[in-house]
Amino acid sequence: MQGQLVAGRYRLADSIGSGGMGRVWRAHDEVLHRSVAIKELTAALYVSESEQAILLARTRAEARAAARINHSAVVTVHDVLEHDGRPWIVMELVEGRSLADAVKEEGRVEPREAARVGLWVLRALRAAHTAGVLHRDVKPGNVLLGRDGRVLLTDFGIAQIEGDTTITRTGEVVGSVDYLAPERVRGHDPGPSSDLWALAATLYTAVEGRSPFRRTTPLTTMQAVVEEEAAQLQHAGPLAPVINALLRKDPATRPDASEAEQMLAEAAEGRRPSGAQAYVPTQYGGTPYRDVHNGMGTAGTGMGTTGPGRG
Structure with missing residues (x-):
């Protein structure tokens, strides 16, 4: 898939990671001329057509939720698109x-x-x-x-x-x-x-x-x-x-x-x-020490005493 153009805009370069849900590619945005990361949700290849539609809808909803987070320690989501019948997530590239x-x-x-x-x-x-x-x-x-x-x-x-x-x-x-x-x-x-x-x-x-x-x-x-x-x-x-x-x-x-x-x-x-x-x-x-609420000894459990105001 290296070199493939996704959604007429993102040119795939090399794979930079993979997991149970999909594969992450380094890509070039040929419209804005910048490097991005694109997550290919390969999970969609192994589910029914109706489940693919659900996965795409939920991916869009979750991406919108992630886009609400404005923080420098959160990877920015640029776009969610459908290509070859499955969702692709365009994100900030972190070197x-x-x-x-x-x-x-x-x-x-x-x-x-x-x-x-x-x-x-x-x-x-x-x-x-x-x-x-x-x-x-x-x-x-x-x-x-x-x-x-x-x-x-x-x-x-x-x-x-x-x-x-x-x-x-x-x-x-x-x-x-x-x-x-x-x-x-x-x-x-x-x-x-x-x-x-x-x-x-x-x-x-x-x-x-x-x-x-x-x-x-x-x-x-x-x-x-x-x-x-x-x-x-x-x-x-x-x-x-x-x-x-x-x-x-x-x-x-x-x-x-x-x-x-x-x-x-x-x-x-x-x-x-x-x-x-x-x-x-x-x-x-x-x-x-015995927890006054449940009588459980705390030695070896890490669950006995509580912080101030935690009862």
């Missing part, structure tokens, strides 16, 4: 690599740099949530690291569309199930806190070089997400308490975006976040 590629190539990311990356992703998420948009697929592959030092979040609400059976059939949910918050695995509706949990899992992967909950099969991975605690962080430094706080199973006991942003900013400066202590399970004389 660089994904966080997933960085981990694969280097093994791990230094904690302060990971905190800086996390801070920008969080700011992008806050802007999205303010605009009423949930990302729903935060993971290392969707965090882009520009050669100019920028950090950008891509694929807002596009790579994974809630409730769409075609998405499951193409394998996208299975492919990133280890970054789905426990409440999502249980089938509950996602909220902003679900995106923050996925950010924490992403940062865990960055500093440790491995996903915190990935197991040998999708089923055992989902069981781990819901039932198990992540292995203790070994290389996270001041970022560790932030990740642990955001990985709490109960979304009501996680830090909100404002608290998380403050903690990430401090970790990016190499300081232990001052607000992190509120999310550390407390023990008295070797006896686990």
Whole structure:
């Protein structure tokens, strides 16, 4: 397909990425004479004609939602078009690599740099949530690291569309199930806190070089997400308490975006976040603190004490 002209305007150059939903191309906009990235939704090749129409309609709707987000850490969506019977998404081209590629190539990311990356992703998420948009697929592959030092979040609400059976059939949910918050695995509706949990899992992967909950099969991975605690962080430094706080199973006991942003900013400066202590399970004389609401011991669960005003 290299050299193909899409929609009479975008000349495909080389493939720069691929995933369960599609392939991303570097392309040249022959009208505005600029380089762009185009995501080809190859998932549409494997569904029925009626499902293709649904996928196109939902892609347009999600792209419109993403276009409402005005933030420097969000990859800009320029256009959504139909070509060869399937949707194509025209986006800002980011010269660089994904966080997933960085981990694969280097093994791990230094904690302060990971905190800086996390801070920008969080700011992008806050802007999205303010605009009423949930990302729903935060993971290392969707965090882009520009050669100019920028950090950008891509694929807002596009790579994974809630409730769409075609998405499951193409394998996208299975492919990133280890970054789905426990409440999502249980089938509950996602909220902003679900995106923050996925950010924490992403940062865990960055500093440790491995996903915190990935197991040998999708089923055992989902069981781990819901039932198990992540292995203790070994290389996270001041970022560790932030990740642990955001990985709490109960979304009501996680830090909100404002608290998380403050903690990430401090970790990016190499300081232990001052607000992190509120999310550390407390023990008295070797006896686990017991949550007054549910009587559950907190040793090893990370779910006992809560921050001020969280009850």
